[in-house]
Amino acid sequence: MIYFLTVCVIPRxxxxxxxxxxxxxxxxxxxxxxxxxxxxxMMPDHIHLLTAPSERELSVAAF
Known part of the structure; x- marks a missing residue:
């Protein structure tokens, strides 16, 4: 499983x-x-990550 995550700065x-x-x-x-x-x-107001858990049972909530 590969996750594409975006984390934004609030306020932008x-x-x-x-x-x-x-x-x-x-x-x-x-x-x-x-x-x-x-x-x-890493952009000025947000971050993009392409990541995968090293253990198959990990969910994105464990990130």
Whole structure:
């Protein structure tokens, strides 16, 4: 199972358009050891993730 997730900043503003936000995202994704990241795209106000659980029984709710 592969999931396409979108996470948005509320209210929509350019909160992610900086190096600190990118570093924080990378550090957070490294801690998600039960998920395989296939693609990550960070835009100024949202993030797209293409991810799959490393264990078949995990659901997106476990993300």
């Amino acid at each position: 503003r350019d909160a992610l358009a900086n190096d600190d936000a990118w570093r924080a995202l990378c550090q957070t994704l490294k801690r998600l050891d039960k998920w395989n990241m296939h693609c990550v795209l």
